[in-house]
Amino acid sequence: MADLHLSLDRDAGGITGQLAEELRTAIREGRLSPAARLPPSRELARDLGVSRGVVVEAYERLVAEGFLISRVGAGTRVAPAAAREPGPPPEPGRPRPYYGFRATTPDLAAFPRERWLAALKHALATMPGDAFDYADPGGVRELREELAAYLRRVRAADADPENVVIVGGVAHGLSLTIPALAVREAGGAAGGRARHDLDWFVRRSRGLDPPPAGRGVPLAVEDPASVRQVPLLRAAGARLVRVPVDGEGIDVGALAATGARAVLLTPAHQYPTGVVLSPGRRAELMAWAARTGGVVLEDDYDAELRFDRDPVGCLQGLAPGRVVLAGSVSKPLAPGLRLGWLVAPPDLAETVRLARGEGDLGSPVVEQYALAHLIRTGAYDRHLRRMRREYRRRRDALVAALADTLPEVEVHGVSAGLHLYLRLPGDWDERAFVAAAEAAGLAAEPVAPMRATPGPPALVLGFARLPAHQAPTQVSHLAATLTRRGLTRGESRS
Numbered sequence: 001m002a003d004l005h006l007s008l009d010r011d012a013g014g015i016t017g018q019l020a021e022e023l024r025t026a027i028r029e030g031r032l033s034p035a036a037r038l039p040p041s042r043e044l045a046r047d048l049g050v051s052r053g054v055v056v057e058a059y060e061r062l063v064a065e066g067f068l069i070s071r072v073g074a075g076t077r078v079a080p081a082a083a084r085e086p087g088p089p090p091e092p093g094r095p096r097p098y099y100g101f102r103a104t105t106p107d108l109a110a111f112p113r114e115r116w117l118a119a120l121k122h123a124l125a126t127m128p129g130d131a132f133d134y135a136d137p138g139g140v141r142e143l144r145e146e147l148a149a150y151l152r153r154v155r156a157a158d159a160d161p162e163n164v165v166i167v168g169g170v171a172h173g174l175s176l177t178i179p180a181l182a183v184r185e186a187g188g189a190a191g192g193r194a195r196h197d198l199d200w201f202v203r204r205s206r207g208l209d210p211p212p213a214g215r216g217v218p219l220a221v222e223d224p225a226s227v228r229q230v231p232l233l234r235a236a237g238a239r240l241v242r243v244p245v246d247g248e249g250i251d252v253g254a255l256a257a258t259g260a261r262a263v264l265l266t267p268a269h270q271y272p273t274g275v276v277l278s279p280g281r282r283a284e285l286m287a288w289a290a291r292t293g294g295v296v297l298e299d300d301y302d303a304e305l306r307f308d309r310d311p312v313g314c315l316q317g318l319a320p321g322r323v324v325l326a327g328s329v330s331k332p333l334a335p336g337l338r339l340g341w342l343v344a345p346p347d348l349a350e351t352v353r354l355a356r357g358e359g360d361l362g363s364p365v366v367e368q369y370a371l372a373h374l375i376r377t378g379a380y381d382r383h384l385r386r387m388r389r390e391y392r393r394r395r396d397a398l399v400a401a402l403a404d405t406l407p408e409v410e411v412h413g414v415s416a417g418l419h420l421y422l423r424l425p426g427d428w429d430e431r432a433f434v435a436a437a438e439a440a441g442l443a444a445e446p447v448a449p450m451r452a453t454p455g456p457p458a459l460v461l462g463f464a465r466l467p468a469h470q471a472p473t474q475v476s477h478l479a480a481t482l483t484r485r486g487l488t489r490g491e492s493r494s
């Protein structure tokens, strides 16, 4: 039975007409979907405090107009053909946002539904009644404790519940951290916090105050880097300076030359190139931060998925006063959960927490308890162990199939994560290759849009959702498509 939100102005008169119009609007807007059952007239009349005759007449009008159908014994329903009004046509030339699978999306079919359900049930059964109130905007204590212990154990982080802030993923965490850095620069961090700075922060972190052109927090970002992060960083108030990445990760000499005092990087598994920040560069980076008072934003997006050996500890554990670690469950579990964390120096953690308290009142609570339970019971670790084994098989199979069938393509990067970085021969076309990969059922993304300075053709190819036994077939399809479309020298492979 549809639950309706109908507002009537009893002083205005014409109550039947008002009710009919409210129902029409609800159907047009899709709030009442085709075939939805309406409440019996007696019930709705009681809910609305009107006479039953008013509801009966309004229903009859809409039946006559074709919005509703009424059958004896079957009640009154929305007519199947009563569809919502079509939305405005897309603006010509404006690309439609695409929210579907990405090359780096995990295998969603492997989401541990039973375990998550058990964790949700446990949360709902054991959460104290008060926990359903607005929670600590920095995240519920139980999850911050579990995460702090987990990140100390798995990432060698220097985490305690006080410097962990729960956010809606790495993207959200970065959107909050950039304005927090600006507040810090302006001298208005949590302790003696300047009221106007926090107000500005709240507006900025909600995208209400775009930075004036040419201003903003200077932030060094890897080149290449995730194409999706660039607009969000700018919207959060960063002025980006790009720093090249080579086989050892970010070029710290080039970083120092930019003069920026904050840098965002992916040290555990550079996105997209797949290299790991070398020990020498880690030391240089930490020395840079100590020398300049610089801040390192460590995007730890897929660090737990290292297949060849144990992941190197995070940078945050080396210099907790200078590094903000950002992580999430997006790769280990699923991006749709929108659950992540920041481990930050106390003043930044506190600024973010205060701002969330003023801006959006924090993240959903039940899921936070559920994640805490999943980690506490070891189910999170078990899932990760299983997925690591499976992803390793899938990666190995795809790499082997590429070597067999498309030997011109070079696979770069360590055995980790959910994607391969492929270097193409210089005369191959990235976009054509991506289109052929997609036609063969593989998830791929071109690297050119991720670069600030042009580089050799390359792409990111996902393996998370490709079962190992299918890799040879899919890569053969890819090779055949490339040859058919004349995109490669097919004969060179024979």
Ligand SMILES: Cc1ncc(COP(=O)(O)O)c(C=O)c1O
Residues within 6 Å of the ligand: 104, 168, 169, 170, 171, 172, 226, 266, 271, 299, 301, 327, 328, 329, 330, 335, 340
């Ligand atoms: C480089 C990089 N950082 C972070 C993320 C994860 O973002 P989130 O935790 O907001 O889902 C991704 C996801 O694709 C990514 O590619």
